[in-house]
Amino acid sequence: MNLQQQQLESFVECLRSELQGYGELLALMETQQSQIMSRDLTRIESTTQKINEQFKVIQDLRKIRSNQQAQISISTGLVPDATYKEQRDFFPNEFRNLTDALVEENNALLKEVKVKAKQNQMLLFRTTEMMQEFINHLLPRNEVQSYNAKGAKQSTRVEKTNLYEAMG
Numbered sequence: 001m002n003l004q005q006q007q008l009e010s011f012v013e014c015l016r017s018e019l020q021g022y023g024e025l026l027a028l029m030e031t032q033q034s035q036i037m038s039r040d041l042t043r044i045e046s047t048t049q050k051i052n053e054q055f056k057v058i059q060d061l062r063k064i065r066s067n068q069q070a071q072i073s074i075s076t077g078l079v080p081d082a083t084y085k086e087q088r089d090f091f092p093n094e095f096r097n098l099t100d101a102l103v104e105e106n107n108a109l110l111k112e113v114k115v116k117a118k119q120n121q122m123l124l125f126r127t128t129e130m131m132q133e134f135i136n137h138l139l140p141r142n143e144v145q146s147y148n149a150k151g152a153k154q155s156t157r158v159e160k161t162n163l164y165e166a167m168g
Helices: 005-037 041-076 084-090 093-138
Strands: 143-147 153-157
Touching: 005 041, 005 093, 041 084, 084 093
Parallel strands: none
Antiparallel strands: 143 153
16 A cells, blocks of 8 residues: 555654654753752742653653554554554655654663663652752651661661650
């Protein structure tokens, strides 16, 4: 079967939009990381909200691209959920090269986003942990958190002391 140029152009536009979405997400995550490192707590919440909104945008873009791919699959006689690799052989060379490059760039940006997300998650976790330790020093509890040999948290009971002891 024969693909229409309009279908291919729509698919290319979907890939470009998705690439732009990942780029915007990565920029937001870099901003968030900078804010975490500088302990700019007032802006982190706003940036995190923007990141969550961008995730939703990307989900919508991926759905649109997936629907476009299904249309291409149907036009070429493939099953609707055929992979890009199965579809690309039906593309004219000029579109194949362009879509190959866009798919490769999308995949590379997606990997960067995943790495940055993991880094930010670890930084936020460590920041929260440090704040908890600070609070525990100010207001001691009956137990202390530490890590065992397997890396899991464990609690150890300690004698409670007063924050302030008056001299008598």
